[in-house]
Amino acid sequence: MSFNKKHFLDLKTLTESEISYIIDSAQKMKYILLSKNASQPLYLKGKTVATLFDEESSRSKLSYELAALNLGAKVIHLHTDKHFKKGESLKDIGRYIDQIGADFIVIRHEVSGSPHHLSKYVGASILNAGDGMNENPSQSLIDLMTIQDQKKSFKDLKVVIIGDVMHNRVAKSNIWALKKLGAHVALVAPPTLLPYGIASTGVEIHTSVAEAVIDADVIMTLRMNDKNEYNRLIPSINEYKKLYKLDVQRLSYAKDDVIVMHPGPINRGIEISSEVIDGESSLISKQQVNGVAIRMALYHLLNKKGGGQLIV
Amino acid sequence: MSDKVLIKKGIIVKHNKTIYNQDILIENKKIVRIDAGIDDDEAVIIDAENCYVVPGLIDLHCNIQDPGFDFKETMLTAGQSAIKGGFTTLTVNPNTIPCIDNKAIVEYVISKAKSESPVQIVPYGNLTKNGQGEKMSEIGEMQLAGIAAVSDGDRAIQDTDLMRNLCNYCSMFDIPVITHCENRLISNGNEINEGPISTYLGIQGAPITAESIHLARNILLAHEFGTKLHITHVSTSQSVEMIRSFKKLGYKLTCETSPQYFTLNEEAAMGYNTLVKVNPPLRTEKDVEAIVMGLKEGIIDTISSDHCPDTIDSKEVEFTLASFGISSLETAFSLAYTYLVEEGHLSMEQLIDKMSYKPAQILTLNKGTIQTGSLADITIFDPSEDYYIDASKFKSKARYSPYDGLVIKGRVKYTFVNGKMHRVDI
Helix, strand or coil: CCCCCCCECCCCCCCCCHHHHHHHHHHHHHHHCCCCCCCCCCCCCCCEEEECCCCCCCCCHHHHHHHHHHHHEEEEEEECCCHHCCCHHHHHHHHHHHHHHCCCCEEEECCCCCHHHCCCCCEEEEEEECCCECCCCHHHHHHHHHHHHHCCCCCCCCCEEEECCCCCHHHHHHHHHHCCCEEEECCCCCCCCCCHHHHCCCCCCCHHHHHHEEEEEEEEEEECCCHHHCCCCCCHHHHHHHCCECCCCHHHCCCCCEEEEEECCEEEEEECHHHHCCCCCCCCCCCCHHHHHHHHHHHHHHHHHHCCCCCC | CCCCCEEEEEECCCCCCCCEEEEEEEEEEEEEEECCCCCCCCCCECCCCCEEEECCEEEEEECCCCCCCCCCCCHHHHHHHHHHHHHEEEEEECCCCCCCCHHHHHHHHHHHHHHHHEEEEEECCCEEHHHHCCCECCCHHHHHHHCCCCCCCCCCCCCHHHHHHHHHHCCCCCEEEEEECCCCCCCCCCCEEHHHHHHCCCCCCEHHHHHHHHHHHHHHHHHHCCCCCCECCCCHHCCCCCHHHHHHHHCCEEECHHHHHCCCCCCHHCCCCCHHCCCCCCCCHHHHHHHHHHHHHHHHHHCCEECCCHHHHCCCCCCCHHHEECCCCCCHHHHHHHHHHHCCCCCCCHHHHHHHHHHHHHHHCCCCCCCCCCECCCEECCCCCEECCHHHHCCCCCCCCCCCCCEEECEEEEEECCCCEEECCC
């Protein structure tokens, strides 16, 4: 197994073995992180990681930064919002960062495909930290790593995803990857919150939570975003809660050893009840170390490939 | 020096007739004689043996971008681009700045076109003031000033009450109302077709119903008042089906499609390929087949270039932010010839009907055929020679194309506009 990509743009174009390879590498990184005595490998010594986020603050930015620092890299930040407002193009911002010597560019951008676009113009390796409604592949790898920790294998696992798949890019990455890894994926949501033609990817579609979660091994609930967005898609948050909230009763149809996940931030009592969040099936808020490990593995693997060149 | 030109031994194709091995004598801008074996010592001789000699192509849908966007295209570059693509008459979609919504601008466009462009350019006037879809523009005034049609370009009028009034009002004129069909409430910006590809790329797609709903609305409203209606760039199989049914019921309308809708499908957008971002978006292979079938059966009346030049910078951005359109005056005819005639879907006569005769009929222009006494708008092309599309050599300012590098047939060799000969060198 190996990983020979220059950029990390999405999961849908990776193979099953590439995805597994990243997760395996992350397991090693996690081992190092958790054994306090082991000295950390400075794989990125002398390298520079630039983050390019169009949102003020974000938890994944923190985790990308910590991962880079753990590996000995320098980290610089650019908050792109101001630049876009001035009319500067992503291509020019990216080239600038490239020219000042970044080896990795971590980008989060509201337009789908923006990391793919940027990758055409820079020497640095691009890491997609979320693009529009497309994918958030590293966040998905964290979920996958957590599932692997708990269930060992993905083969024939039943994974149920509840909620707003349409607007959620982590869910999309999860769907692409889980299918590749051999899991059985079921989506349950009002039809207006599912991406068009998602059934063609081979997932099962449900409208009843109780029916969908029967014999589930893994349940992922998704955040309901800014409520205004839903005005035209669902009648009300109240109705959504009634039909789609994961509560203890609905959870009881799943397997006994089911695990419940949520990418956060959570709206308690809307997509998931507090009882479930704090219950024993829940892995919510318990997977954070995986986030740093996954990002360390990504830097390391892209770096092996070359990780861009230093422009002197 | 004589201005006589003698085109020897060409295959003359008109919308209803093909005549082999005929000579055409042009003098004083006009076709003076068509016959076999004409001799004339004074005339410049053009050897057209094994070449098709057809009436100059007429483009019903063309964004010239001048005035207002002359960094994208000008009357001159559009004209040169047209010559290279075999078009002798262009129209101006009124999405300019200022919009073509009053007679002063109409007069300006006509006179600028006359002084700059090597081909004839006829303007369309805006249906609504400033193309905003809110108030009617002075359509009657503009008609007197010389517009060939009214249209709001690619901005579909959302207000159904206004559209109904416009259809009613325009029923007193003989010029067609040309409409782009897009219900913006559901089209999500019309940037990509809603389907597996839009889901794959994570972009919200435009459902085909965004086109069909407006299509049906416009046909019904035009029918209500007997308005002359022309539907621009039909892109879906559902649209073809609906137009077929309406025509069967005796509703009067004409429609067109453009090369991208019978040569490319939505998969071309994979990898966020902004070069194929067009409005309406590319559809599925099933739609492509339906468009070809619609052309074959005469459901779709004409083929236009849908030339929409912009800067390369506008394409080298994120897909959602990229400009719409393809620079297509120089490829439209060859693509239509290669994909429709060579593939056996259309005869040469049908192609000429759709790219010259019918467009002239729709705009009521005295063009679109080759006959003694008519103005010499003629295109000569070689059907046998393969050539490849080299966008870097386009005459248009927009030197990019999703077809760059494609090998096709139907190379234009000469374009005659009003008797003036233009040799096309690629």
